[in-house]
Amino acid sequence: MxxxxxxxxxxxxxxxxxIPIVLVGAWVDGRAxxxxxxxxxxxxxxxALVVISLGDxxxxxxxxxxxxxxxxxxxxxxxxxxxxxxxxxxxxxVDKSEWFTVSRGERTKVPCIEECxxxxxCRVVDRVDYAHRRIFVAEVVLTHVEAxxxxxxxxLQLAAMIDFDPIIYGLDNRYxxxxxxxGTGYAEGRELAAMTRRT
Amino acid sequence: MxxxxxxxxxxxxxxxxxIPIVLVGAWVDGRAxxxxxxxxxxxxxxxALVVISLGDxxxxxxxxxxxxxxxxxxxxxxxxxxxxxxxxxxxxxVDKSEWFTVSRGERTKVPCIEECxxxxxCRVVDRVDYAHRRIFVAEVVLTHVEAxxxxxxxxLQLAAMIDFDPIIYGLDNRYxxxxxxxGTGYAEGRELAAMTRRT
Numbered sequence: 199m200x201x202x203x204x205x206x207x208x209x210x211x212x213x214x215x216x217i218p219i220v221l222v223g224a225w226v227d228g229r230a231x232x233x234x235x236x237x238x239x240x241x242x243x244x245x246a247l248v249v250i251s252l253g254d255x256x257x258x259x260x261x262x263x264x265x266x267x268x269x270x271x272x273x274x275x276x277x278x279x280x281x282x283x284x285x286x287x288x289x290x291x292v293d294k295s296e297w298f299t300v301s302r303g304e305r306t307k308v309p310c311i312e313e314c315x316x317x318x319x320c321r322v323v324d325r326v327d328y329a330h331r332r333i334f335v336a337e338v339v340l341t342h343v344e345a346x347x348x349x350x351x352x353x354l355q356l357a358a359m360i361d362f363d364p365i366i367y368g369l370d371n372r373y374x375x376x377x378x379x380x381g382t383g384y385a386e387g388r389e390l391a392a393m394t395r396r397t
Numbered sequence: 398m399x400x401x402x403x404x405x406x407x408x409x410x411x412x413x414x415x416i417p418i419v420l421v422g423a424w425v426d427g428r429a430x431x432x433x434x435x436x437x438x439x440x441x442x443x444x445a446l447v448v449i450s451l452g453d454x455x456x457x458x459x460x461x462x463x464x465x466x467x468x469x470x471x472x473x474x475x476x477x478x479x480x481x482x483x484x485x486x487x488x489x490x491v492d493k494s495e496w497f498t499v500s501r502g503e504r505t506k507v508p509c510i511e512e513c514x515x516x517x518x519c520r521v522v523d524r525v526d527y528a529h530r531r532i533f534v535a536e537v538v539l540t541h542v543e544a545x546x547x548x549x550x551x552x553l554q555l556a557a558m559i560d561f562d563p564i565i566y567g568l569d570n571r572y573x574x575x576x577x578x579x580g581t582g583y584a585e586g587r588e589l590a591a592m593t594r595r596t
Contacts, residue, residue, distance in 0.1 A: 205516075206547060207503075208540040210445040213515050213555070214437060214469065215563050216415050216575060238413060239438030241450040242530045246409040249448055249532065251440040270413065275579055283586025283593075292593045304406075316412050317404075324525045326534050331441045333448065333534060335525050341407040348405060356412070359567030364414050366565075366575065367582065368558030376415060376565065377576035380474055383566065387482025394482075394491045 223269035224261025230309035234285035257289035422468035423460025429508035433484035456488035
């Protein structure tokens with residue numbers, strides 16, 4: 199029996215995992231609002247590109263469209279209740295800024311959550327509209343990281359991801375924490391890559 | 398001292414974590430080629446949207462542009478060496494199809510890796526070009542999942558993400574496995590959301 203025989207079709211589920219949990223921030227009617235999403239990723243390192251997707255009913259969307267900018271705030275597991283609540287409640291009904299200490303981004307003025315160990319100030323560079331989705335490609339214009347998660351080396355180095363203690367989500371509708379390290383990038387496959395090149 | 402005092406600026410690092418590790422597949426000169434990337438995410442559930450980003454020197458890119466389609470293959474940790482190798486070696490130098498059992502997608506003919514527990518057949522719906530990056534927004538047209546990772550319920554349900562045993566990557570250049578579950582979506586913040594709504 200081939201492996202395909204052991205697979206089943208699920209029609210069109212966009213089954214990618216793990217899903218990062220981030221809080222996207224923007225000002226709406228003068229109030230800081232935050233939407234919890236998993237539709238977020240790095241799109242490149244140089245230039246520093248990210249992407250987010252918001253539904254067209256999302257309250258935060260209006261602020262992003264007005265400013266052409268937004269913040270991405272990365273919560274640690276200690277903020278699980280707040281992060282989940284920002285995905286349940288709409289800013290049209292609830293003042294989510296009460297749940298956090300909010301500051302203004304230095305370069306973009308977007309609202310940043312001080313309790314999150316990482317805040318990215320992002321400026322929109324392009325947008326794709328598809329069905330009810332608004333997909334924003336943005337450049338990161340300033341990255342803020344809690345000092346305790348950087349080493350003292352020059353240039354500054356990031357602590358291990360496990361120390362950031364991220365909230366991870368899956369399409370099983372469960373939150374997870376990160377597990378142990380299992381290897382190093384561009385090292386685990388070096389032998390295989392070299393071996394094949396020779397044949 | 399405010400929390401901001403405890404933060405430092407890292408200029409423009411697109412620091413989002415955790416990063417999913419996926420293998421993007423396309424046919425190039427009649428040969429199945431696979432690129433390992435972390436620049437990949439869900440952009441919406443209905444319609445089933447995903448996004449990937451490829452550098453303009455990526456060998457797989459040519460095949461994606463020609464077919465307007467690609468596969469996303471999700472490896473488990475047992476495929477760490479192969480996944481890492483697909484990010485080290487270029488398909489211009491190495492025949493990566495030797496490392497896997499390759500099948501053709503039922504709806505798109507894109508090359509799928511049988512050893513990966515999940516294969517998504519994706520059709521491009523839009524593209525953003527920015528600097529040397531080609532960012533593809535695509536609709537998932539068929540999802541294949543290993544039968545052992547589905548429950549027998551009707552409709553089929555996904556097993557817990559921990560059973561998929563995904564490879565996770567971080568900007569600390571380390572690979573990680575998923576850790577334990579810490580909660581349920583739309584439950585952990587229910588009390589906080591309701592409490593605030595009342596005030």
